[in-house]
Amino acid sequence: MTGNAREAGRSTIDRVLTLLEALDQPQLTLTEVATKADLPTSTASRILTALEQWGGVSRGTDGTYEVGYRLWEIGARASKASVLREASRPALAQLSARTGESAQLAVLEGGSALIVECLAGQNASPIATRVGGRLPLHASAAGRVLLSYADADFIAKVLRGNLERLTPYTQIMPGRLAQELVAARRRGAAAVQEEMTLGRSSVAAPVRDRSGTVVAALGVVVTSNADLDRLLPQVRLGARDSERRLADADSQKWVDGHSAITSAPPRMSAQLEPVG
Amino acid sequence: MTGNAREAGRSTIDRVLTLLEALDQPQLTLTEVATKADLPTSTASRILTALEQWGGVSRGTDGTYEVGYRLWEIGARASKASVLREASRPALAQLSARTGESAQLAVLEGGSALIVECLAGQNASPIATRVGGRLPLHASAAGRVLLSYADADFIAKVLRGNLERLTPYTQIMPGRLAQELVAARRRGAAAVQEEMTLGRSSVAAPVRDRSGTVVAALGVVVTSNADLDRLLPQVRLGARDSERRLADADSQKWVDGHSAITSAPPRMSAQLEPVG
Numbered sequence: 001m002t003g004n005a006r007e008a009g010r011s012t013i014d015r016v017l018t019l020l021e022a023l024d025q026p027q028l029t030l031t032e033v034a035t036k037a038d039l040p041t042s043t044a045s046r047i048l049t050a051l052e053q054w055g056g057v058s059r060g061t062d063g064t065y066e067v068g069y070r071l072w073e074i075g076a077r078a079s080k081a082s083v084l085r086e087a088s089r090p091a092l093a094q095l096s097a098r099t100g101e102s103a104q105l106a107v108l109e110g111g112s113a114l115i116v117e118c119l120a121g122q123n124a125s126p127i128a129t130r131v132g133g134r135l136p137l138h139a140s141a142a143g144r145v146l147l148s149y150a151d152a153d154f155i156a157k158v159l160r161g162n163l164e165r166l167t168p169y170t171q172i173m174p175g176r177l178a179q180e181l182v183a184a185r186r187r188g189a190a191a192v193q194e195e196m197t198l199g200r201s202s203v204a205a206p207v208r209d210r211s212g213t214v215v216a217a218l219g220v221v222v223t224s225n226a227d228l229d230r231l232l233p234q235v236r237l238g239a240r241d242s243e244r245r246l247a248d249a250d251s252q253k254w255v256d257g258h259s260a261i262t263s264a265p266p267r268m269s270a271q272l273e274p275v276g
Numbered sequence: 277m278t279g280n281a282r283e284a285g286r287s288t289i290d291r292v293l294t295l296l297e298a299l300d301q302p303q304l305t306l307t308e309v310a311t312k313a314d315l316p317t318s319t320a321s322r323i324l325t326a327l328e329q330w331g332g333v334s335r336g337t338d339g340t341y342e343v344g345y346r347l348w349e350i351g352a353r354a355s356k357a358s359v360l361r362e363a364s365r366p367a368l369a370q371l372s373a374r375t376g377e378s379a380q381l382a383v384l385e386g387g388s389a390l391i392v393e394c395l396a397g398q399n400a401s402p403i404a405t406r407v408g409g410r411l412p413l414h415a416s417a418a419g420r421v422l423l424s425y426a427d428a429d430f431i432a433k434v435l436r437g438n439l440e441r442l443t444p445y446t447q448i449m450p451g452r453l454a455q456e457l458v459a460a461r462r463r464g465a466a467a468v469q470e471e472m473t474l475g476r477s478s479v480a481a482p483v484r485d486r487s488g489t490v491v492a493a494l495g496v497v498v499t500s501n502a503d504l505d506r507l508l509p510q511v512r513l514g515a516r517d518s519e520r521r522l523a524d525a526d527s528q529k530w531v532d533g534h535s536a537i538t539s540a541p542p543r544m545s546a547q548l549e550p551v552g
Contacts, residue, residue: 075351
């Protein structure tokens with residue numbers, strides 16, 4: 001698959017989005033961005049220049065590119081992510097304080113679980129999990145919880161897909177995984193031992209919005225010798241606490257007409273909230 | 277200025293970026309997005325559909341649009357914003373706890389000060405300031421600090437521009453503002469009384485990176501009868517604390533080859549950090 005072969009059938013919008021995806025770490029050179037995005041250097045350069053003028057990417061003194069403040073600002077307007085993060089933070093803080101490990105909140109996005117908030121306890125490696133990171137649906141507790149509440153077609157597609165064996169213990173047999181998903185729904189939680197990383201286990205429970213829809217999974221990642229049965233009720237309690245706060249935030253949203261979660265207007269004006 | 281008149285000279289990239297800007301609150305209808313972006317409805321619809329398929333915008337059950345997780349994820353890769361937020365959080369927590377008011381960190385982005393982190397004290401209105409919100413450069417303490425360290429051409433452009441009178445006390449005379457900027461640099465802090473909002477004052481100090489470049493302003497927003505002279509040293513101390521943590525994070529960055537601040541690769545693989 002060469003750049004030119006793919007190039008032909010792609011719209012400009014696709015190219016812009018592919019380039020945004022390619023900016024997956026700081027300090028990328030033009031060549032690196034073009035290679036990652038599978039775009040000709042000239043096309044990548046043109047898009048990067050437009051993005052830079054807009055503030056979406058910033059350029060270092062060494063000429064390398066990274067995601068800039070303007071894109072951060074746009075992303076910060078994702079009200080679902082902000083509301084979920086706010087609602088889950090007390091529960092995540094309690095879980096990470098009690099276990100000394102990483103507590104995380106993940107949502108189903110594309111084909112994996114996207115970590116929207118993460119608090120590391122004192123025993124956790126500081127880079128063990130990170131906001132914006134992703135977990136595989138089949139091999140993490142959070143992923144399995146999210147997958148178990150997805151619609152049947154999506155579940156079938158994931159089970160039929162490429163289930164990567166990440167450790168010797170990763171469950172990759174579709175039938176067994178399907179059983180695990182049923183069990184996760186019945187228990188209102190999932191526990192996964194060393195299926196993603198040797199020496200690490202995870203426990204997660206679903207977080208529902210006011211309509212009863214599962215919108216996230218809240219969990220902890222611990223050493224594999226931890227007592228998961230003791231952790232399960234704590235994780236479920238944390239999920240309930242997040243649900244209550246989420247419902248409160250939703251009520252507030254209706255009262256305020258979204259004012260509590262929307263961002264300020266992009267231009268300065270007398271409509272601004274009292275801030276200074 | 278009609279949609280069609282502007283339409284003619286715009287590239288697709290410009291249209292996509294303009295549409296992203298238009299998504300400034302949740303639950304926007306197609307017509308609202310098209311109007312805000314000054315785009316024909318058909319163009320807006322086409323871009324929104326592409327963005328939705330990608331996950332950049334999400335559509336509610338009522339058919340309205342808002343920024344989605346995928347854009348949030350891209351934004352979360354803005355390493356400068358993440359590092360600054362992490363580095364300033366302890367100082368912001370201390371300032372908001374001591375004053376009971378909102379402490380905020382802002383960066384210069386475009387023609388205004390972009391709030392990248394904000395912690396509200398118990399006396400602060402919960403929506404008084406918000407992450408992702410913007411402050412005018414001429415009428416807020418954070419804005420004035422950032423402006424005072426900007427390059428001369430930029431300062432001249434702002435002083436020659438439209439300085440909006442937000443309250444009867446807003447300083448809009450270019451010569452007087454220039455004096456205020458000189459004073460802000462000399463004092464290493466700015467204090468602004470009721471120039472942005474009646475009844476509210478703000479104090480801010482610059483935050484420098486290891487090279488000595490001012491990268492942010494850290495400040496508090498308080499009631500206008502507060503003792504600003506007493507607040508100034510606290511704000512300066514908070515800025516120093518943030519600088520120390522920023523320098524530490526920078527050192528860490530070099531050691532880890534950016535691993536502490538980059539996001540996980542977009543696809544699942546065995547390269548993933550140990551997370552579950």
